[in-house]
Amino acid sequence: MSSKLKVAVLGVGGVGQVCADELVKSDYLDKLVLGDIATGPAELLADELRGLTSATIEVYQVDASNTDSVASILHDIDLVLHAGLPEFNFNVMEACLRTKTSYIDMASVSPAGLKEQLSWDQKFKDAGILGIMGLGCDPGFSNIAARYAVDQMDTVESISIRDGDNSEVDYDGFCTYFSPQTAISECLAKPNYWTAEQGEQFYPTPFANKEEFEFPEPIGWLDTYNVEHEESTTLGETIGRAKGCKYVDFKYALHPEFVNTLQVLSYLGLDDDEKISVKGVSVAPRDVVVTTMPKPADLAGKIHGYSCVGAFVKGTQGNHKLEMFVYTMANHDEVFQKTEFQATVWQTGVPPIAAVDLIAEGKLTLKGCIPSELIDPVPFFERLKARGMEWNVITKTSPLLKMASNI
Template identity: 35%
Template sequence: MSARKFAELGSVEQLVIADAVPGRAQALAQQIGKPHVHALTLDAGNRDTLARAIRGTGSTLLLNAALPATNLVVMRACLDAGCDYIDMASGGAENDGIPKLTDQFALHEEFKAAGRLALLGMGADPGTSNVYAAYAAKHLLDEVTELRVRDGDNAVCEGHTGFLAYFSPWVFIDETTCGAISWHDGAYHLEPALSGREVFNFPELGNLTVYHVDHEESRTFPMFFPGLKGADFKLCMDDTTWRTLKVLKELGLNGKDKVRVGNVEVAPRDVVVSLLPEPSTLAGKLHGKTCVGTLCRGLRDGQERAYYIYNVTDHQECWTTYGVQATAYQTGLPPVLAAQLIASGEWRGTGVLSPEQFDPDPFMRLLDASGMTWHIRDEQTGAIDPAYIWVEEPMAA
């Protein structure tokens, strides 16, 4: 999705798609079919090779859409080659060798000294969810006290009745079966995996059951919103999904370390992932909608207020218009918009930064202009986009 949107931008002189799997990047470049789009077979885990490729192609910005395990290697390759960096996810709470946000933020001074920008977690959530929080702090609340991301999906899939993941199954299993970071009482806390059951009313989707999931927003919100009293992330799961993940965790089938089976060694999670459909193959088969939003609580004129800022995207509409399912669209579009703002200078900065550190208005304008319409629900009245919430023009510079 990101590659296709980048290819549509007139400001992009050259787009290089790279993948470790031979032929996959080339196939996508051929599908796009534009002369300025090229492809490379490249291992994102090899710093020197990647840095040479960045220099050789003259690239000025790299979007890392690989697994979070590659983040630090790719960031350092960007430093070596003098290139800006964007990713869409980081490692979870477990000390498992996968780079965490703290590891990435540790490179802040190096990026700053190099005059380069590394923008972390710029997908749907994290990404738009962080910008929604910044928007609430700028336009809706005088003081922000709670930020809670709620992610829902009511889709059913043709031909599938069991456990599915609409984005990377490896990442999905990773973030749902480890402990989940939350923020309360002035400190970070680790919530048990698959805990915190709550029924949340999603606009257009209705009531869905959500659970604690480890996510980047729970770490960054307390860093950049002083005085925050509560922050967490919860994702909807139906009973089948919740039970399956519970069993995977209890049996160790979510494990990343290899175990010996007969004459071979294999990671249990890799076996599970190999048995699941690749998310891109689900496009066109999903019927329903997905909603990603941030519930923002705080004070306005001394009174308690709460607003849910969100986007609802229809799976079938995305398939008809873009040839992808809604989750891929919601995740793939935001980094392209962020890249536009960085290139235009509307988002400026050096070092390692998070989306909520930037002015939200230019991004929110681009979201609407790109068809990813966002809305605000007043949690006290239930009104959607009520005129009375605006003190000034919401998109004023």
């Protein structure tokens, strides 16, 4: 028997719309609040969803940069899904502490930002609430996929998160399939990685260590690059070190034109989020670039191909070497036909709802601030599959060779 929940979705862009669409399919939903700085799209979504659920649906104008504004909609809410910009995570978390509302976000603003969020662990425990940091597809599914693989192994050598997409888009210009602000900032930051000897470190330049990685068919081989990402901040310490893991990283498959465009933006300073004065108007260069780009939700139905995110883990099991790639794959056209969302935002919006399912069922009862790999993978993957998001495992084993002792 699931507990009734009152849930708020803060940020009603592509991912927030997926979250809301999934929530109204749930018998445990008692009330849904949609909050955004612009209420027009949220009102349209609410009108569509009210006929699909007996739960109450309310829409509020909310400024995520203002803690008081966020807190004003949370006083009777059990859980908030922050699907807005990561730069507002701390404002939302502070509002959750005030109202004793549990919290889930899909990304952090930086590795340092994630560490600071996790440092609020005792504050959340004292308030009796749960905070899950980075529960989208990657981070999120990717962390839990890594945990699943690590749990199968006796020792772990390395954890490698890989994200690849072979799709083409019906848009003649620069675009990203998820938050443009996040894509620009993380791809142009110094990429982080982790070693057992020195902990988290950073490569000196963006787009480091280009290599080909073979994704499952029909994607195949793609060029991947180290990119700043949350998984490298936590996986080594939370699940890797105890089994001897030596190295953790994240690599993203990027098209050469995408890389070139970002390098030009960086060269011209158009990736900067610090405001400058232009003819008497104060504006951040990155905001100008983002304004010229389509919103990820607007690309629904225009992307054709496959998206794959997974954890590639090397280690041992018994007397064998073991390699596991635990992944999810989606076809953009098929996802659009079934859901009217594009696959990247859909893959990001479904995992947090799988966690909400577990909370409602009383199977996720942790308190405090946690990275998503601390969620038990097996029931999580069951809920994920029940919501239509498939996951698969490719394994490769070989015997451990032992040197014969001298007689």
